[in-house]
Amino acid sequence: MRRHRLVLWNVDLTLVDAGRVSREAYAEAFREVTGAAMVRMAPQAGRTESEVVFETLAFNGVVTDDDHLDAFTAALERAFAVRRDKVRAHARALPGAAEALEAAARLPGAVQSVLTGSLEATARIKLAELGLDRHLDLSVGGYFSPVYPKGATIETSRIKAAAAYKTTIAESATVLVADHPLDVRAAQIARARCLGVATGAATETELRAAGADEVVPTLADTRAVIAALDRLTRP
Incomplete structure (x- = not known):
C-alpha cells in the first residue's frame, strides 16, 4: 500500500x-552534574529538553555554560535507563x-x-x-x-x-x-x-x-x- x-x-x-519517573531521573542527573540536590524542576509541557535542562539549572542557582547540556542529557539517559522497572510500575x-x-x-x-x-x-x-x-x-x-x-x-x-x-x-x-x-x-x-x-x-x-x-x-x-x-x- x-x-x-x-x-x-x-x-x-x-x-x-511518566511525570514521577521523570522528576526522579532529573533529580539524579542534577546531582550527578552539579553535586547538589535539585530543589525545583522547570515545567516540561510543550518544551524541548534543552529548555527544561537550562531552566532547571537556573532555578537552582547554577550558572550554566554550553557543556552543561551534553553532561546533563547524558546523565539523564543513564538515570532513565536504570528506571525501566519504575516506568512500568509508576508511569x-x-x-x-x-x-x-x-x-x-x-x-x-x-x-x-x-x-x-x-x-x-x-x-x-x-x-x-x-x-x-x-x-x-x-x-x-x-x-x-x-x-x-x-x-x-x-x-x-x-x-x-x-x-x-x-x-x-x-x-x-x-x-x-x-x-x-x-x-x-x-x-x-x-x-x-x-x-x-x-x-x-x-x-x-x-x-x-x-x-x-x-x-x-x-x-x-x-x-x-x-x-x-x-x-x-x-x-
Whole structure:
C-alpha cells in the first residue's frame, strides 16, 4: 500500500504520564552534574529538553555554560535507563492511547511515529515499557535536537518517513497529535495539521485558540480520534 500520510504523536501527557519517573531521573542527573540536590524542576509541557535542562539549572542557582547540556542529557539517559522497572510500575499509558495507536495503524496509507522534545532514548523507554511502541515506526520520529526547534523536527520526520517508505507525504497530510499550544505552533510552522488533546495543562478552549485544527478531550473515544485523523490527513 502506498504510504501517503504521516501521524506524529507527542509522547508525554498525550500518550503517557511518566511525570514521577521523570522528576526522579532529573533529580539524579542534577546531582550527578552539579553535586547538589535539585530543589525545583522547570515545567516540561510543550518544551524541548534543552529548555527544561537550562531552566532547571537556573532555578537552582547554577550558572550554566554550553557543556552543561551534553553532561546533563547524558546523565539523564543513564538515570532513565536504570528506571525501566519504575516506568512500568509508576508511569501509565493515558486512557485510549493504545487503542488509538492500534486503530490509526489501520488508516489507509498511514505511517505512525512520534514527535517529542524529549531525548530519543527516554522516549523509547517510556513507549516500550508501557507497550505503546508496537504500531510506531520510531526510526522516522522526531526527538530533541540541540540545533532544530520542534517545527523543523516535524519537517525532518516527514522527509525521513517519505524516504523510508519511498513515497511522497505532503505537509498537509502530516498531523501532530499533541496536548500543548507550543506543539500546535510547531505544527503550524511545519505547515502540518494538529489534533489537540486536552490531557495536559491546556484546555480544549486553549488548544482551539492556539489554532489546533481539531480538538478532542482525551484519546478515549477511539472512533472520534480516528475520524479526526482521517479528515486532517485525507488527500
